[in-house]
Amino acid sequence: MKLTYLIYNAFGVGGTVRTVFNQANAMVERGHDVEIATMLRYHDEPPFPLDPRVKVTALVDNRSGTYVDWDGFNGPEDTSWHGLFPAGLAKNWDSRRRIGAMIRFLRGLEGQIVIGTRPTINLIIAEFADPSLVRVVQEHAGLSTHKGEWRAAIDAAYVKMDALVCLTEADRAAYAEAFPHIRVERIPNALHSLDVPRSDLSRPLVVSAGRLDGNKGVDKLIEAFGQVVEAHPDWTLRIHGDGPELDALRKAIRARHLYNHVFLMGPTRKLDEELAKGSVFAMSSKSEGFGMVLLEAMNCGLPVVSFNCPVGPRELVSDGVDGLLVPELDVNALASGIIRLIEDEELRRRFSEAALRKAAEYGPDVVTKSWELLYEDLTAAK
Numbered sequence: 001m002k003l004t005y006l007i008y009n010a011f012g013v014g015g016t017v018r019t020v021f022n023q024a025n026a027m028v029e030r031g032h033d034v035e036i037a038t039m040l041r042y043h044d045e046p047p048f049p050l051d052p053r054v055k056v057t058a059l060v061d062n063r064s065g066t067y068v069d070w071d072g073f074n075g076p077e078d079t080s081w082h083g084l085f086p087a088g089l090a091k092n093w094d095s096r097r098r099i100g101a102m103i104r105f106l107r108g109l110e111g112q113i114v115i116g117t118r119p120t121i122n123l124i125i126a127e128f129a130d131p132s133l134v135r136v137v138q139e140h141a142g143l144s145t146h147k148g149e150w151r152a153a154i155d156a157a158y159v160k161m162d163a164l165v166c167l168t169e170a171d172r173a174a175y176a177e178a179f180p181h182i183r184v185e186r187i188p189n190a191l192h193s194l195d196v197p198r199s200d201l202s203r204p205l206v207v208s209a210g211r212l213d214g215n216k217g218v219d220k221l222i223e224a225f226g227q228v229v230e231a232h233p234d235w236t237l238r239i240h241g242d243g244p245e246l247d248a249l250r251k252a253i254r255a256r257h258l259y260n261h262v263f264l265m266g267p268t269r270k271l272d273e274e275l276a277k278g279s280v281f282a283m284s285s286k287s288e289g290f291g292m293v294l295l296e297a298m299n300c301g302l303p304v305v306s307f308n309c310p311v312g313p314r315e316l317v318s319d320g321v322d323g324l325l326v327p328e329l330d331v332n333a334l335a336s337g338i339i340r341l342i343e344d345e346e347l348r349r350r351f352s353e354a355a356l357r358k359a360a361e362y363g364p365d366v367v368t369k370s371w372e373l374l375y376e377d378l379t380a381a382k
Contacts, residue, residue, distance in 0.1 A: 001027075001032045001033070001113060001372075001375055001376075001379070002032070002033040002035075002111055002112045002113065003024075003027055003032055003033065003034045003035070003112070003113050003115065003375070004034075004035045004036075004037060004109060004112045004113070004114050004115065005020050005023070005024060005034075005035070005036045005037070005115045005117060006037045006039075006102065006114065006115065006116050006117060006118075006121045006125065007020055007036060007037070007038050007039070007117050007118070007121070008038070008039050008040070008117075008118050008120070008121065009038060009039065009040050009041075009042075010036050010038035010041070010046055010056060011038065011040075011041050011042055011043040011045075011046055011047065012047065013047045013211065013241065013242060013267045014211055015140070015189075015210075015211075015289075015290070015292045015293065016117055016118070016140050017046075017047065017048065018048050018192075018292060019140075019189040019190070019290075019292055020036065020117055021036075021046070021048045021049070021050050021192075022189070022190050022191070022192040022364065023190065023368070023371065024036055024050065024051070024054045025049070025050065025051045025054065025192065026190065026364045026365075026367075026368040027368065027371070027372075028051050028053045028054050029051065030368065030372070034053070034054045034055070035054070035055040035056075035057060036050075036054060036055070036056050036057070037057045037059055037070075037102075037105060038056065038057070038058055038059065039059050039060065039098045039101075039102060039121075040058070040059070040060050040061075040062060040098060041058035041060070041061045041062065041063060042062050042063060043063070044063065047267065047269060048269065049192075049269075057070055057105070058070060059098060059101040059102050059105055060097055060098050060101050067097060069097070069101045069104075070101055070105060071101075071104060071105075073100075073101070073104065077096065077097075077100065078100050078103070081099070081100075081103060081127070081128075082096075084127060085120075085123050085124075085127075085153060086149045086150055086153050087149075089120060099120075099124060102121070102124055102128075103124060103128045106124065106125060106128045106129045106130075107128060107130075109129065109130065109133060110130075110133075111133075112133055112134075113133070113134040113136065113375050113378070113379065114129050114133050114134065114135050114136065115136045115138055116135075116136070116137055116138060117138045117140065118140075119141075119146065119150065119154060122137045122154070122157060122158065122161070123153055123154070123157045125161070126157035126158070126160040126161055127157070131160070132382065134162050134375065134378045134379055134382060135160070135161045135162050136161065136162060136163050136164075136165060136374075136375075136378070137158055137161050137163070137164040137165065138165050139164060139165065139166045139167070139171065139175065139289075140167065140289045140290065141289045142170070142171050142174065142287075142289065142310065142311055143171065143174040143175055143178055144174070145287075155178070158179055158182065159179060159181060159182060161182060162182070162183065162378050162381075162382075163182065163183040163184070163185060163374065163378055164179060164182060164183070164184045164185075165184075165185045165186070165187050165374070166184070166185075166186055167186065167187075167188055167189060167289055167290040167312065168186065168188070168289075168290065168311050168312060168315045169186055169315065170310075170311045170314075170315065171186070171289075171311060172184055172185065172186035183378075185370075185374060187367060187370045187371060187374070188290065188362055188367060189290050189292050189295070189362070189367070190362055190363065190364045190366070190367030190368060191295060191296065191299050191359060191362050191363060191364060192364060193364065194299065194359065194360060194363045194364075196272040196276070196299055196300055197272055197273050197275075197276035197300060198276055198300055198301040198356075199275070199276045199277070199278060199279060199300055199301045199302050199352070201279045201301070201302075201303075201345070201348050201349060201352060202279065203277060203278065203279050204232070204234045204235040204236065204279070204342075205235065205236055205237075205238060205277060205278045205279055205280075206225070206228070206235060206236070206237045206238075206278060206279070206280045206281070206282055206338060207237075207238050207239075207240070207274065207275055207277065207278030207280070207281055207282075207297070207302070208221060208237065208238070208239045208240070208281065208282045208283065208284070209239070209240040209241050209271060209274075209275070209293045209297075210240075210241050210283075210285070210293055211241055211242070211243040212239075212241050212242055212243030212244065212245040212246050212249060212264075213243045213244055213245055214245060214286075215285060215286050215287060216241075216243075216245075216284065216285050216286075217284035217285055217286050217307070217329070218239060218245065218249055218284060219245070219248070219249060219252055220284045220307075220329060220331050220334065221237070221239070221282055221284035221334065222237075222249065222252050222253060222256065222258065222262055223252075223256070223331050224282075224284070224331045224332075224334040224335035224338065225237045225258065225261065225262055225335070225338070226256050226258060226335075227331075227332070227335035227339070228335055228338050228339055228342070229258065229261045231339050231342075232339065232342050232343075233261075235261070235342060236260075236261050236262070236263065237261060237262045237263070237282075238263050238265050238274070238277075238278070239262070239263070239264050239265060240265045240266070240267065240268050240271065240274055241265075241266075241267060242266055242267045246264065249264060250264065271293075271296065272296065272299075272300060275296060275297050275300040275302060276300045276301070276302075278297075278302055279302070279303075279341075279342075279348065280302065280303055280304075280305065280338060280341045280342065280348070281294070281297035281298075281302040281303070281304045281305070282304070282305050282306070282334070282338055283304065283305070283306035283307065283313065284306075284307055284334060285306075285307060285309050285313075286307070286309055286328070286329065287309050287310050287311075288309060288310075288311070288312035288313055289311070289312060290312040290316075291306070291312030291313050291316055294306060294312065294313060294316055294317070295316055295359060295362055297355075298316070298322065298323070298355035298356070298358055298359045299355075299356070299359035299362075301352045301353075301355060301356050302352065302355065303322070303323055303324075303341055303347070303348050303351030303352050303355060304317060304322070304323035304324070304351075304355065305323065305324045305326065305334065305337035305338050305341060306323065306324070306325055306326070307325075307326060307327070307328045307329060307330070307334065308325040308326060308327060308328055309328050313325060316358070318354070318358070321351075321354050322351050322354035322355040322357075322358050323351055323355065324337040324340070324341070
């Protein structure tokens with residue numbers, strides 16, 4: 001099979017990038033022809049391991065400081081599509097150039113299975129990719145996150161696609177009800193490997209990871225850890241990741257006098273190794289389409305504490321079995337959950353064993369086979 005994944009930024013750190021790379025690596029290992037087309041490129045190296053057999057096409061490359069389109073195009077701007085999508089897509093020059101490059105790219109595809117990984121991209125695929133291609137929506141967010149003109153645009157576009165794949169059973173039910181005339185499947189994100197470092201649960205260290213933005217609620221985690229430190233001053237918190245809230249979070253750490261206990265570690269290409277150094281994993285997100293890093297922590301044998309936010313943690317974590325789910329945005333409950341695991345080593349170890357069993361259900365072989373069967377069915381139906 002020939003697979004082309006379209007992604008916004010394959011050179012930025014994020015859950016969608018990591019899961020698409022995992023899929024691409026697994027599919028190319030099974031002998032498929034795999035390409036990742038990224039709307040922009042600012043760096044030489046991707047943030048996560050990528051099999052060299054996976055072709056990467058930058059639709060717009062800005063590494064040199066100037067914009068270079070994938071096909072060398074330097075002609076007049078195509079404005080014919082500006083009225084087809086929500087107004088924001090044509091608002092600035094950068095966005096228009098990337099979308100123009102993607103439209104030209106899509107028009108040249110033949111015999112591919114085309115997978116869109118972002119609503120913007122899916123709208124463009126539905127409009128400009130040849131209907132003879134297998135066109136698949138990968139939805140990394142719940143239906144309720146799409147509102148107003150975006151929901152209207154999605155309603156019109158997704159019915160043109162061959163299948164819509166989401167990450168959780170709750171999302172599958174919602175999308176199936178909204179789009180009864182297309183195939184809707186639930187295929188969870190796969191771990192890149194089950195052979196990863198495992199925590200021995202001996203260090204006085206809590207770990208967390210994710211993009212440092214408002215949705216991840218890292219400010220709530222820092223606030224909660226202040227309570228943890230009062231009870232257990234020998235424990236520390238390491239937060240891996242980068243994002244627009246970095247400066248604000250640094251200020252919050254200083255304001256709470258936690259500079260000897262909470263450390264912003266920045267992004268890492270060796271997340272498994274960093275997770276395995278911890279003894280507890282904490283997640284403070286307001287919402288998670290899936291919560292890939294939560295699963296990766298469980299794969300390293302970490303007991304987890306997470307806000308019971310929609311929708312990923314609710315499906316990944318069995319409360320009281322392999323982790324703790326606490327009420328959404330409840331800082332006191334988050335702190336209490338972390339403290340409970342710190343103080344009960346037997347519970348930590350029991351959760352750790354259960355977390356490893358849960359992670360095994362998301363191994364790359366199991367999930368990749370689901371994708372292959374879906375693509376084979378869709379191809380046969382064309």
